[in-house]
Amino acid sequence: MALALTLGRRGQGMTWPNPSVGCVIVREGRVVGRGWTQPGGRPHAETEALAQAGAAARGATAYVSLEPCAHQGKTPPCAQALIDSGVARVVAAVEDSDARVAGQGFAMLRAAGVTVETGVLDQQAMRDHAGFFLRTEQGRPLVTLKLASSFDGRIATATGQSKWITGPQARRAVHAMRARHDAVMVGAGTARADDPSLTVRDLGVAQQPVRIVVSRHLDLPLMSQLARSAAEHPVWLCHGPGADSERMQAWEGLGAKLIPCAVDGSQLDAGDLLQQLGGAGLTRVFCEGGSALAASLLAEDLVDEFVGFGAGLAIGAEGLPAIGAMGLDRLEDAPLFTLSETRQIGADILHRWTRALK
Ligand code: AOF
Ligand code: ZN
Numbered sequence: 001m002a003l004a005l006t007l008g009r010r011g012q013g014m015t016w017p018n019p020s021v022g023c024v025i026v027r028e029g030r031v032v033g034r035g036w037t038q039p040g041g042r043p044h045a046e047t048e049a050l051a052q053a054g055a056a057a058r059g060a061t062a063y064v065s066l067e068p069c070a071h072q073g074k075t076p077p078c079a080q081a082l083i084d085s086g087v088a089r090v091v092a093a094v095e096d097s098d099a100r101v102a103g104q105g106f107a108m109l110r111a112a113g114v115t116v117e118t119g120v121l122d123q124q125a126m127r128d129h130a131g132f133f134l135r136t137e138q139g140r141p142l143v144t145l146k147l148a149s150s151f152d153g154r155i156a157t158a159t160g161q162s163k164w165i166t167g168p169q170a171r172r173a174v175h176a177m178r179a180r181h182d183a184v185m186v187g188a189g190t191a192r193a194d195d196p197s198l199t200v201r202d203l204g205v206a207q208q209p210v211r212i213v214v215s216r217h218l219d220l221p222l223m224s225q226l227a228r229s230a231a232e233h234p235v236w237l238c239h240g241p242g243a244d245s246e247r248m249q250a251w252e253g254l255g256a257k258l259i260p261c262a263v264d265g266s267q268l269d270a271g272d273l274l275q276q277l278g279g280a281g282l283t284r285v286f287c288e289g290g291s292a293l294a295a296s297l298l299a300e301d302l303v304d305e306f307v308g309f310g311a312g313l314a315i316g317a318e319g320l321p322a323i324g325a326m327g328l329d330r331l332e333d334a335p336l337f338t339l340s341e342t343r344q345i346g347a348d349i350l351h352r353w354t355r356a357l358k
Contacts, residue, residue, distance in 0.1 A: 001063045001093060001121045007036040007045070008065040009128055009180075014039040014207045016182040017281030019066055019096075019132035023049040025087070027060035039206045044069065046078035050085050058086035065125050067096040067118070070104035079108040089115040093125030097136040130304065131182075131283030140274035141282040143302055144181065145294055146174065147322045148309040148348075154319030155289060160193055162320075166311045169346030172202075174288075177307065179205045181286035183236070183277070187293035188215035197225040198288075199233060208233040210282070214293055216268050218243040222250055231255040236280070238273055270296040291324035299326040301335045306353040309345070 001024075008022030018041030025033035033056070035048025046068055050057055062068075068078035068090065082090060090109050095118065096102060106116050126133070131142035148166040149155050156162035164171070178184050184198045191213045198211040211226060211234065218239045221227070226235050235256040239248075240263045248258055259280065262272040277285060287293060287303075297303050328334060337353035344350075 001065070001091060002124075003031075003034070004045075004063045004065045005093065005121060005124055005128060007034055011037045011039070012128075012180040013178075013182055013209060013284060014205075015041045016131075016283045017041065017135065018044075019129050019283070021045040022065045024063045025049050025053045025057055025060050026063065027053075027056050032056040032060060042073075042075055044075065044078050046081055047075065050081055053085070059088050061089040061091060062087045063120075064090065064092045066094060066129060067092045067101055067103070068105040068109070069096065069098075069101050070108050071098075071100035077105070077108070079105040082109065083112040083114060087114060089117070091117045091120055093120055094118070094122050094129065097133045099136075134304075135278045135281075135283045138278075140271075140278040140302070141182065141285045142304045143274065143285050143287055143297060144177070144305040144307060145287045145289075145297060145303045146177065146307040146309070147289055147294060148174075148311065149322040150313045150315040150319070151310050152314050152316065152319075153322050154315035155291065155322045156193070156320040157315055158318040158320075160320070162194065165313070166309045166348045167346040170309045170311075170348040170350070173345050173350065174309075175200050175203055178209055178286055179203055181209055181284040182282045183210035183212050183285045185212035185214065185285050185287045185293075187290045188213060188217075188220060189292060190288070190290035191215070191220055191224070191226065193290075195221075195224050195226075196288075197229060199229070209286070210234045210236055212236045212238060212277070212285070214238045214268055214273060216240040216243070216263065216266075218247045218251070220247075220251075222247075222254070227251075227254050227256075238268060238276065240268055264296075267292065267296050270300045270302055274302055289322070291321055294322065295324035295326045298323060298335050299328070301355075303335065304355045306337055306355075308351045308353070310349045310351070312347060 004022040011020035015037045023045035033049035033053030262269040336356040341352040
């Protein structure tokens with residue numbers, strides 16, 4: 001199962017709206033088939049592993065990181081494919097949250113006389129599939145917030161200089177993290193100040209993450225890296241009701257997808273923004289700031305994972321804070337996180353925090 005989970009994580013960032021599942025088929029102590037969900041979400045992991053195993057699947061055990069599907073989609077159900085292959089036993093980490101499956105995959109297997117076990121390494125599987133579970137159960141993707149700051153929590157000087165606070169190794173680690181998410185998201189201020197391309201570079205990914213800019217008024221320069229590459233790799237722009245129609249047309253002409261969202265005060269409503277992204281199929285979103293977007297997500301307790309990169313320099317109070325105003329008065333109202341990892345990366349420190357259940 002540990003191997004199945006590892007294989008499943010290979011597809012993270014590339015299988016949305018589907019989960020990224022791993023499957024290992026073992027016969028008489030030997031691995032005879034391995035598979036994981038392919039880019040775009042199909043074929044499913046079991047199809048890949050069964051094709052490798054061929055006749056060796058007969059009498060074997062299949063380890064799957066998620067309950068095999070029971071529905072007739074564009075491909076026949078995996079539960080049926082497992083039955084047809086003659087496997088004797090299926091061990092699944094967790095039940096599928098998709099209403100079309102939700103226990104029915106197990107029921108199909110059992111009805112056909114296949115032994116079914118579940119709950120093996122389920123905690124890890126819950127974490128790996130958290131984005132898919134959030135999309136199917138709450139309608140929103142998992143949000144990882146990443147911020148790279150000075151040790152006093154600033155992301156730029158007062159004049160806006162921000163390149164580079166962290167070193168090359170930390171920036172490379174960020175590219176690897178982008179690759180494991182369906183989308184990379186920034187606020188309009190960051191898009192204007194940094195002119196980022198938000199692509200994954202030098203890692204040979206099969207599919208680039210969607211690039212999302214959150215801009216209430218859509219006041220984004222049409223001469224920019226994002227605009228230039230919008231036809232090649234997806235760019236989605238989330239905007240509010242009063243956005244300028246000429247700008248909307250211009251961006252659409254460049255190939256961008258426009259996503260209207262509700263507003264809350266002077267900003268887009270963070271909850272509605274994520275519902276729109278979940279509705280569009282995203283399961284894992286990597287937010288790279290800036291301070292206003294980070295604050296609005298945190299204030300609504302919508303950040304599931306926080307990844308901080310801390311650099312060994314001080315910028316001072318005139319600098320731009322990593323997290324903007326959250327309108328918080330009482331400590332009891334602060335979103336809480338549990339430390340899950342600390343690591344030195346080059347000259348910088350990485351700390352990873354997971355949303356705590358209150
Ligand atoms: C599996 N193995 O590798 C994956 C599964 O649109 P479809 O037909 O591809 O079905 C998508 C659903 O299948 C998805 O919502 C989830 O319930 C399940 N994903 N199931 O047996 C896999 N990726
Ligand atoms: Zn399936």
